[in-house]
Amino acid sequence: MSASIISIGTQIPGRSDFSATYSSGKSLHDYDIVVFDTSFPAYGYDYSGGNSLSDGSSTQLGKDIAHWSSELDSAIKDGKTVFILLAASENLSAKTGQREFKGSRTINYVTDVNNYTALPFSLNVVNSKGSRVKICDARFSQLYDAVKDHLEYQVYIPGKLGTVAFSTLKGTNTLGAAIRLKEKSGNVVLLPYFSLEEMTEEHKDGKTYWTKEALKIGQQLTQQMIEIDKVLRKSSESTPLPNWASDMPMSNKATALQEKIDTLDAAIKKKEAEKHKVSEQKQKADAIKSLLYENGSILEAEIENVLTMMGYQVSNFREGALEIDHVIISPEGKRLIGEAEGKDNSAISITKFRQLETNINEDFERDEVKEPAQGVLFGNGYRLKKPSERPDEFTDKCYINAKRLGTALVKTSDLYTIALYLSDHPADEAFKAECRKALEETKGAVVQFPKPATS
Secondary structure, eight states, X not given: OOOOEEEESSOOTTOGGGEEOTTSOOOOTTOSEEEEEOOOOXXXXXXXXXXXXXXXXXXXXXXXXXXXXXXXXXXXXXXXXXXXXXOOOOEEEEEEEEEEXXXXXXXXXXXXXXGGGGSSSOOOOEEEEESOOEEOOGGGHHHHHHHGGXXXXXXXXXXXXXXXXXXXXXXXXXXXXXXXXXXXXXXXXXXXXXXXXXXXXXXXXXXXXXXXXXXXXXXHHHHHHHHHHHHHHHTOOXXXXXTGGGGSOOOHHHHHHHHHHHHHHHHHHHHXXXXXXXXXXXXXXXXXXXXXXXXXXXXXXXXXXXXXXXXXXXXXXXXXXXXXXXXXEOTTOOEEEEEEEEOSSSOBXXXXXXXXXXXXXXXXXXXXXXXXXXXXXXXXXTTTSXXXXXXXXXXXXXXXXXXXXXXXXXXXXXXXXXHHHHHHOTTOHHHHHHHHHHHHHOOSSBOOOOOOSOO
């Protein structure tokens, strides 16, 4: 059984079925070799003002970065070879989910996200374009020969890094290299950027197909990546098997041993699939820790999760200009509207009350709503500190405003304790009812939730 290859963000001719888009959320556990294009895909921008990504694209970008950083890290830990195409370094301005309201003006806080943050290790690159490279390691010669007409490096790495495969002509800067990361059994191969996706032609049926030359290059590239993977796994200085040599016959002994290897590989892959499935379940179950330290859309999603555990129906409401993050309905029909905010190193201030109060009033203006909803402000103040070491997470003005409006204040770290218990005791309806009662009866103060019966 030959090594299986998956390419992310780029396509290898003839292997389109083994490629995935940047935002696909694809798992890497079924594959032995990974090809990762560090280029950002086309995200949507917020054209209402500024040059930042839209809310949805900002959220998607965050998910993509977190996903690939985790998947690539796991792949390298599991002993796989990851080929990284070194695209130009690029920053995108993404919304953090934090807003500030000044009069009729809404200020959305943004942060710059670099395409290289998707890698599970830091890499110092400098943007610089060129096509002339020096081959420093003969093991990469045939790979270079396959793609040389389509290669244009977009960055260089100052000085030397790892086992240098390609460098600038004078050899002072690295353009490609094979590196090993500390305490990880896999290999990382950094490659100058190339793309073969323009090697297509339209046929009479109106569909686009790879050219014959593209399919030939794709086959050569695939074979060389497999051979380089073998060499790196052996940690030897031997030359990768040439493409023509792979067609030479094997001895009966070698054939029998290969069949045994294939059987073992199949068993390993089955176990890896089971491990990955369990790992995903564990990651999902442990996501409640986000209540302790996150902010923005990730915090909002986990608040929704624990409210659902407590028996509430939670949804987002969008109608015209009205946007409500948390519309919360109890089993008894009690209606609440929530806003959430996290602060890195400060308490939750009154700024969120403006949006919360506006949402409640505009919601009440709707014909089908008979009573104003109760407001709930979910706060994760001083979120980078351990909960037990945090000062008061709400400011004095926050308490004054909460009393004036009858708003319940909730520390999301308190929700963590509830989520922890209900994750293991999902059928405890009495406890859920006590939690809902505490939330709905609290006006102008921090909600004191009941303590679970067991720790």
